Amino acid sequence: MNDLEERISETLQERGPVFVTPMPKGTVARVRVRQLTTTVATMSVVAVVVVLAVGLVSAVPAAHRPAGEQTVPAPSGVLPNPQGDPDGANDATAAPDSPGEDTTAHGTISTEPYTEQVEGQEVYLLTQKHPVAVGHVNGIEWSLAAYDTRAYSGDRFPAFLGGNCGDLMVGDQGEYGGISFCLHTNETSADAPFAMAGFGNGLDRNAGPVIAYAGLVTDRVASVELRLSDGSVQELHLYDAPSGIGARYFEAFLHTAASGRIVALDVNGTEVDAGRLCITEDPAGSTNVGCGHGLTNTSSVATSLAGEPTAP
Amino acid sequence: MDLDSAHALEGSVSSPGSRLATLYEGHVGRAVALATLLTGDRDAAQDIAHDAFLRVAGRFGNLRDPGSFGPYLRTTVVNLCRARARRQERERRFLPRHAEPEAIEPDVSADDRDQLWSLIQTLPYRQRAVLVLRYWEDLSEAQIGEVLRCSPRAVNSLLSRARGALRDAIGRSG
Numbered sequence: 239m240n241d242l243e244e245r246i247s248e249t250l251q252e253r254g255p256v257f258v259t260p261m262p263k264g265t266v267a268r269v270r271v272r273q274l275t276t277t278v279a280t281m282s283v284v285a286v287v288v289v290l291a292v293g294l295v296s297a298v299p300a301a302h303r304p305a306g307e308q309t310v311p312a313p314s315g316v317l318p319n320p321q322g323d324p325d326g327a328n329d330a331t332a333a334p335d336s337p338g339e340d341t342t343a344h345g346t347i348s349t350e351p352y353t354e355q356v357e358g359q360e361v362y363l364l365t366q367k368h369p370v371a372v373g374h375v376n377g378i379e380w381s382l383a384a385y386d387t388r389a390y391s392g393d394r395f396p397a398f399l400g401g402n403c404g405d406l407m408v409g410d411q412g413e414y415g416g417i418s419f420c421l422h423t424n425e426t427s428a429d430a431p432f433a434m435a436g437f438g439n440g441l442d443r444n445a446g447p448v449i450a451y452a453g454l455v456t457d458r459v460a461s462v463e464l465r466l467s468d469g470s471v472q473e474l475h476l477y478d479a480p481s482g483i484g485a486r487y488f489e490a491f492l493h494t495a496a497s498g499r500i501v502a503l504d505v506n507g508t509e510v511d512a513g514r515l516c517i518t519e520d521p522a523g524s525t526n527v528g529c530g531h532g533l534t535n536t537s538s539v540a541t542s543l544a545g546e547p548t549a550p
Numbered sequence: 551m552d553l554d555s556a557h558a559l560e561g562s563v564s565s566p567g568s569r570l571a572t573l574y575e576g577h578v579g580r581a582v583a584l585a586t587l588l589t590g591d592r593d594a595a596q597d598i599a600h601d602a603f604l605r606v607a608g609r610f611g612n613l614r615d616p617g618s619f620g621p622y623l624r625t626t627v628v629n630l631c632r633a634r635a636r637r638q639e640r641e642r643r644f645l646p647r648h649a650e651p652e653a654i655e656p657d658v659s660a661d662d663r664d665q666l667w668s669l670i671q672t673l674p675y676r677q678r679a680v681l682v683l684r685y686w687e688d689l690s691e692a693q694i695g696e697v698l699r700c701s702p703r704a705v706n707s708l709l710s711r712a713r714g715a716l717r718d719a720i721g722r723s724g
Contacts, residue, residue, distance in 0.1 A: 243713070252667075257582070272609070
């Protein structure tokens with residue numbers, strides 16, 4: 239410390255003596271008032287923030303919320319890499335007619351796509367059930383699985399005529415139920431190039447109605463289109479299945495019941511086969527709706543979910 | 551943390567009022583001295599120190615580290631003194647006729663320390679603050695930077711300018 243600094247220090251010490259200062263009367267009360275004010279102000283701010291947040295969330299209609307996680311690829315390592323894609327199965331396509339995707343959070347228990355597994359299913363299964371696509375609708379996970387079957391006519395399971403089939407299950411544990419469909423059913427021929435089925439669920443008042451279509455095509459079909467009666471057309475993505483399952487699969491989710499067709503086209507764009515959108519009304523209640531010429535089974539909702547109140 | 555604060559915070563003194571009194575007696579005297587050096591006005595300094603105590607004690611329960619009561623009080627005092635300095639500066643700007651009597655001129659006739667004290671009071675507030683925090687509070691440049699919310703480099707610069715200004719003023723008067 240040089241001379242100037244020493245002089246500064248001495249001067250400040252001289253001018254700033256420290257005396258013990260007794261606390262004036264009333265200080266405790268004033269401190270208490272300040273503490274109370276601070277507490278009330280803090281709680282008020284927190285309350286206002288919470289109210290604003292809740293109000294904002296409830297005020298923004300679902301249709302204006304961001305689409306969020308519409309679809310996700312199936313986790314790698316689970317699928318047998320059907321297209322040589324290192325990420326596994328294809329991403330599912332966005333649901334048509336779904337700009338207002340509900341992104342309400344739902345808990346997910348599993349991290350792997352759900353596939354319907356029933357004890358004794360080996361009697362009709364020729365292959366495992368392989369998920370080929372997974373995604374979310376109204377915040378609910380769905381999965382599309384492919385498998386091959388042999389003919390089965392017993393009473394433990396729905397009848398199978400043999401051939402490629404698929405499951406579309408909704409819910410991360412399939413708790414919303416789903417549909418099973420096959421190329422060859424009682425309503426299709428043994429060499430049918432295309433089959434489809436529709437699924438309707440209106441149980442969850444939080445999620446809203448789930449209307450879905452899924453199906454499969456043989457290699458005679460080059461593309462599949464969703465043609466709504468309002469004239470809009472959307473080509474549906476065709477998901478390859480693992481080797482040993484020759485069919486390709488498609489899915490389409492609609493937010494409301496719509497009329498129209500799903501059309502299978504060959505390489506020349508010529509219509510090979512088609513099926514009508516068969517869910518004609520928004521589903522409600524705890525009974526799932528299944529339809530379509532490829533439908534083999536409609537899975538009901540899980541018992542626990544069926545107990546939930548439905549929308550008034 | 552000093553002994554008084556430790557006792558007060560650990561609740562070794564029975565009532566909340568007694569704890570506050572212990573805190574007050576342990577800290578406010580030094581806060582008054584700090585405010586006196588920053589403002590040059592002991593009466594104003596007492597008001598500022600008391601106000602600072604009320605503010606810090608008022609949110610005492612929200613302090614993440616109750617042992618840091620002293621540093622919180624010091625920072626609050628420095629901020630209140632700065633607010634007072636700014637207010638006075640505005641008043642001087644818009645009420646020049648009131649400013650003249652308050653203007654502090656170096657007292658060249660006073661003895662050496664009085665003259666230096668007068669010169670310190672003519673420094674801009676931030677230069678005065680770094681001098682006080684460095685040579686009276688004995689804080690490091692980093693600690694001063696935390697109090698004044700500036701970098702240690704800026705503190706060093708302020709210190710250099712303050713010392714230079716004092717050296718020049720002493721040279722001119724001496």
